[in-house]
Amino acid sequence: MNRVFVSGLGAVSPAGWGVPALRSALAAGEPLPIGFIERPGWERPFHARLVPDPSPRPAFLAHARLRRASPLTHYVAAAALEALGGISLHPALPPRLGLIVCLQFGCVQYSYRFFKEVLEAPATASPLLFPESVFAAPASHLAALLGEVSLVTTLVGDPAVFLQGAALAAEWLLEGRVDLGLVVGAEEANWLRSDAIWQFDHACVPSAGAGCVCLSLKAPASAGVELTALTDAQTCLSSRSRGLAAQLMRQQLPAGSAKELLCDGLQGCRRLDAPELAAWRNWPGPRLSPKRVLGEGLMAASGWQCAAACDALARGDFTAATLSLVGCNQQAIGARFVRAT
Amino acid sequence: MVVTGAGIVTAYGSGWRVNAEGFRAGRTAFRPVTLFDVSRQRSKIAAEADLPDVLPPTRLAPRQVRRLDRASRILLLAAHQAWGQAGWEPSEDLPLVLGTTSGGMLLGEEYCKRALASPHSHRGQPTRALHYQPQTQGRVIAEALGFSGPILIIANACASSANALGQAWEMIRAGRADHILAGGYDALAQLLFAGFDALQSISPGGCRPFDAHRDGLSLGEGAAMLALETLDSARRRGAEILGELIGYGSTMDHHHLTQPHPDGEAGLAAMRRACEVARVNPADIDYVNAHGTGTPLNDSSEAAAINRWAGSHAAALPVSSTKAGIGHLLGGAGAVEAVVCLMVLREQWLPPETTVETPDPICQFPLVRRPSDARCDLVLSNSIGFGGANATLLFRRRP
Numbered sequence: 001m002n003r004v005f006v007s008g009l010g011a012v013s014p015a016g017w018g019v020p021a022l023r024s025a026l027a028a029g030e031p032l033p034i035g036f037i038e039r040p041g042w043e044r045p046f047h048a049r050l051v052p053d054p055s056p057r058p059a060f061l062a063h064a065r066l067r068r069a070s071p072l073t074h075y076v077a078a079a080a081l082e083a084l085g086g087i088s089l090h091p092a093l094p095p096r097l098g099l100i101v102c103l104q105f106g107c108v109q110y111s112y113r114f115f116k117e118v119l120e121a122p123a124t125a126s127p128l129l130f131p132e133s134v135f136a137a138p139a140s141h142l143a144a145l146l147g148e149v150s151l152v153t154t155l156v157g158d159p160a161v162f163l164q165g166a167a168l169a170a171e172w173l174l175e176g177r178v179d180l181g182l183v184v185g186a187e188e189a190n191w192l193r194s195d196a197i198w199q200f201d202h203a204c205v206p207s208a209g210a211g212c213v214c215l216s217l218k219a220p221a222s223a224g225v226e227l228t229a230l231t232d233a234q235t236c237l238s239s240r241s242r243g244l245a246a247q248l249m250r251q252q253l254p255a256g257s258a259k260e261l262l263c264d265g266l267q268g269c270r271r272l273d274a275p276e277l278a279a280w281r282n283w284p285g286p287r288l289s290p291k292r293v294l295g296e297g298l299m300a301a302s303g304w305q306c307a308a309a310c311d312a313l314a315r316g317d318f319t320a321a322t323l324s325l326v327g328c329n330q331q332a333i334g335a336r337f338v339r340a341t
Numbered sequence: 342m343v344v345t346g347a348g349i350v351t352a353y354g355s356g357w358r359v360n361a362e363g364f365r366a367g368r369t370a371f372r373p374v375t376l377f378d379v380s381r382q383r384s385k386i387a388a389e390a391d392l393p394d395v396l397p398p399t400r401l402a403p404r405q406v407r408r409l410d411r412a413s414r415i416l417l418l419a420a421h422q423a424w425g426q427a428g429w430e431p432s433e434d435l436p437l438v439l440g441t442t443s444g445g446m447l448l449g450e451e452y453c454k455r456a457l458a459s460p461h462s463h464r465g466q467p468t469r470a471l472h473y474q475p476q477t478q479g480r481v482i483a484e485a486l487g488f489s490g491p492i493l494i495i496a497n498a499c500a501s502s503a504n505a506l507g508q509a510w511e512m513i514r515a516g517r518a519d520h521i522l523a524g525g526y527d528a529l530a531q532l533l534f535a536g537f538d539a540l541q542s543i544s545p546g547g548c549r550p551f552d553a554h555r556d557g558l559s560l561g562e563g564a565a566m567l568a569l570e571t572l573d574s575a576r577r578r579g580a581e582i583l584g585e586l587i588g589y590g591s592t593m594d595h596h597h598l599t600q601p602h603p604d605g606e607a608g609l610a611a612m613r614r615a616c617e618v619a620r621v622n623p624a625d626i627d628y629v630n631a632h633g634t635g636t637p638l639n640d641s642s643e644a645a646a647i648n649r650w651a652g653s654h655a656a657a658l659p660v661s662s663t664k665a666g667i668g669h670l671l672g673g674a675g676a677v678e679a680v681v682c683l684m685v686l687r688e689q690w691l692p693p694e695t696t697v698e699t700p701d702p703i704c705q706f707p708l709v710r711r712p713s714d715a716r717c718d719l720v721l722s723n724s725i726g727f728g729g730a731n732a733t734l735l736f737r738r739r740p
Contacts, residue, residue: 041460065598103496104474111532115453118535122381130536131598131727134442135496140728144595152593152730153504156444156496157476164493175515195456196470199463233491237484330476330492 002217004170005340006225006314007180009307010082010212012075013294014049017058018082019311025293026308032293034205039191046194049207049295051075065144068128069137070107072188075210076138077145079303080182083214084146095216096150098178100165101139101186103156104298107132108190138186150178158327159185159265160233162211162302163335167230169215179216185303186210197296200328201269207295211303213310219340225313229253229336236331245332246279246324253322253334260285261321263309265301267291276326288312298328306335313339342513342587343739345580346429346568348422348524349680350415351667352388352561356422361684365712367693369666371547371559376411376447377531384543387529388561388668390415397421399485408468410445411562412528413478415673419524419564420482427568428580429520431487436518437479438493438509440501440525441672444475447530482522496672499632500591500726501525502565503675507589507732509569519571524676526564533671534560540599548635548669550662551644551708553699558634561668565676584683588621588735590614598728600638605646607731608632608723612650615721615733623651626658626735627717628685629706630678630692632725633662634669641703643725648705661709665694675724679734682720686738691715 011018014032015025025032036045051071060066060081061074080099114129131137136154143149151172155161162185169181187193189208197206215227231252234245256262262280266273266289280287290304291297297304302325309321316339323335349356352370353363363370370388379385392414396406399421409417416439429435443449452469455462471477479492495504502525509523527533537543537560544557575582592614594607601608616622632643640662651658663681664670670677681692691709700708717738724732 039460040457106496112453114536114539115450115532118532119454122535122538123383125535125539127539127541130532130539133532133536134498134727136442136498136726136728136730137598139497140598140730143593143729147595149593149595151591152497153508154496156441156474156494157479157492158474161494164491171511171515171517175511192453192456195466196452199467199470235480235483235489235492237480237489240489329471329474330480 002174004173004215004217004227005219006213006310007216007220008083008214009310010079011304011307012051012078013209013304014051014207015294016052017054017078019307022304022308023311026288026290037189037191037194039195046191047205048189048194049205050189051209060145063145065141069141070110070132070188072107072186073138073141076101076184076186077142079210079212080142080184083182083212094148095179097146098151098169098172098181099139099143099149100169100183101154102161102165102299103135103186104158105187105193106135107137108193109188112190112192158330159298159302160325160327160331160333162299163230163325163333164233173215173217181215182212184210184212185299187298187300201272203269205295207297209297209300211300211307213306224340225310225337226340227335228338231334234332242326243275243278246275246326249332249334250279253336256283256285256322258285259319261288261309261312261318263288263305263321264324265291265305265326267296276324280324310337313337342510342569343572343575343585344567344583344683345570345575346423346427347583347680347683348419348566349677350390350418351563351677352390353667355418361688363666364663364681364684364692365690367666367695367712369547369696376529382535382538384538384545387559389529390562400487401485408472410448410472412445412526413481415528415564416478416526417482417485419566420486423566423568424486429568433489435488435490436521437483437490438505438521438523439479440495440505441475442496442498442501442527443530443533444478445473446532447528448473450531497730498726498728499671499674500724500730500732501672503724503732503734504591506567506676506679506734507591510586510589513569513571519574521569522566523569524566525673527562527670527672529560529562542636544635547696548664549696550633550635550665550694551640551701551704552697553701555635555637555640558636559668561670563670563677564673565680567679582739584686585737585739586734587737588615588619590733592731594729594731601642601725603642605642608643608646608725609650611731611733615735619735621719624654626719626721628691628720629658629660630682630722631660631662632723633664639725643723644703651706655705658706659691659709660706661692661694663692665696675732678722682722682736685717685720686736689714689717
């Protein structure tokens with residue numbers, strides 16, 4: 001049976017642009033400073049952890065398709081290019097790329113700007129904003145930036161969709177349809193998104209960015225990481241609570257050991273965290289909770305969790321890592337990665 | 342892989358029969374928009390669906406039914422029809438694959454308006470925030486029909502539900518499931534209407550796909566859901582087979598975010614891929630249900646692709662776009678047009694575009710312009726998405 005390896009990682013987060021910035025912030029373990037998002041009609045702004053401007057500004061942002069694109073597209077492109085950075089893209093025989101972009105709220109900045117214009121004066125609403133508001137826009141722009149991409153899709157749903165994306169990429173690889181499968185999870189900051197999150201938990205600190213994992217069937221030359229297990233998607237229903245979905249996901253994964261990392265989605269919000277906390281109560285090894293440091297990045301946070309877990313394995317910190325994605329309103333999915341031998 | 346259930350909701354109505362009559366006659370269903378204010382828009386018509394006041398009985402509690410938004414209601418109606426026709430029983434492991442561009446956008450718009458108008462009032466806002474997300478609509482379907490399983494939601498713009506059906510086909514073909522409920526939906530929303538109007542893509546008078554004087558698309562709303570399963574599964578159950586999904590091609594057009602490549606490269610590749618997988622030739626195809634939005638650029642690009650793909654067979658290949666009657670259903674378009682293909686195979690007629698006055702000379706193929714009967718064993722459906730996603734589905738009649 002073919003094995004699926006992690007060939008590259010990418011991240012854009014409130015810690016900065018790149019996996020090294022993510023790694024440093026998580027190693028420090030301190031929640032990043034709080035920023036603010038003005039909320040129309042409120043005197044007090046929302047708390048948020050925002051992505052700093054890149055310094056220096058990456059050259060790819062000057063690409064014709066990216067100049068007017070949303071920040072979401074910029075995050076997606078940066079994370080994907082970083083994940084591809086270590087891979088030799090031979091010009092004579094380029095690998096067949098598969099691209100899967102995963103979003104929950106999507107291009108909410110441009111959607112809001114456009115809708116505001118529609119409410120005020122629909123006849124003069126900007127034709128430049130509307131196309132960028134479409135879920136499929138970031139994937140389209142990235143595909144154009146990369147040149148030839150064989151398969152492209154955008155998946156939407158709650159943050160556990162990131163692992164549905166990984167499963168789809170693995171299927172494309174195993175069926176021989178692509179040579180590399182890029183999976184990107186991303187979100188951007190906006191007051192409406194913060195408002196929606198606030199409705200469910202006032203303590204939650206929204207954040208933004210992207211996380212990317214590049215999968216392939218080729219074992220990396222250096223010590224790499226292998227994806228060895230993906231659980232079923234445990235869908236939440238009236239008869240199956242988030243807690244039960246998390247428990248069912250946990251039951252499909254190995255028990256763990258003192259040398260194995262659990263990378264979870266805990267963020268310090270009691271109600272949101274409770275199901276995942278209960279599911280992993282007896283985890284015997286160390287834990288890493290990126291959202292405690294970076295904030296609630298939704299689909300981006302799933303990408304950060306995956307990138308952080310794989311990065312820790314690649315650096316030899318652990319022998320295996322379990323990724324727990326307990327989504328907010330759709331499903332729970334887990335995965336297990338090991339150091340490739 | 343075969344289709345044993347098909348549900349459809351469009352501006353023609355809800356269900357196979359009323360839609361088959363509308364498509365067969367080539368009736369147009371455009372009328373002034375009533376769902377939101379279009380008084381300051383360039384265009385003022387769309388194909389709104391009339392929904393029944395009472396939904397069919399399902400496992401949803403009355404409280405859950407009251408909370409359903411327009412998109413969920415449209416989707417539920419289509420899913421309920423497909424489920425009932427297939428005769429499926431509640432199941433613990435039934436995948437649901439959906440395509441949509443905007444989920445419950447009307448609710449999202451309402452959330453935004455209220456957040457701006459009454460920033461300190463939160464009444465109903467959590468429900469709006471939750472129910473506008475497409476995964477909630479997917480969960481509603483599972484709850485209503487009594488199944489559980491993974492929910493996969495594809496948002497590849499106007500190719501979303503064709504990709505959803507294609508993904509379901511891939512899953513069954515690879516043995517990852519033996520039956521799947523799949524399809525797509527979208528409800529009309531102000532943001533979408535204003536967006537296409539801002540792009541000056543909407544025809545003020547109603548779309549005329551492939552007409553030499555076409556001036557844009559018309560928007561519609563609706564859903565279609567298909568019960569897909571292996572032939573073995575259908576035979577075991579003694580289920581009636583509506584048709585067979587035998588090929589799928591998916592490609593990406595890198596040309597532009599909102600404009601297809603003028604030569605239709607990606608559309609051509611998708612058609613070739615679907616035929617290659619199905620091991621059929623263009624000469625074997627009896628009818629093409631084109632994406633045919635009615636915009637100058639889409640139709641010329643797609644016509645170029647069909648011309649190149651069909652080659653010498655083009656002159657004998659009937660083509661039409663059913664968007665001429667029900668408008669562009671965006672995320673629901675591919676699935677609705679898949680059901681139209683099944684109708685063509687089952688009932689042996691061709692759906693005409695009665696609004697075409699002067700066929701664009703770029704079309705080397707005959708446009709179906711009048712209701713007609715025809716022998717059809719193999720039909721092809723194209724979907725071309727904003728952003729460049731292209732998908733082709735191939736359906737075959739089972740004797």
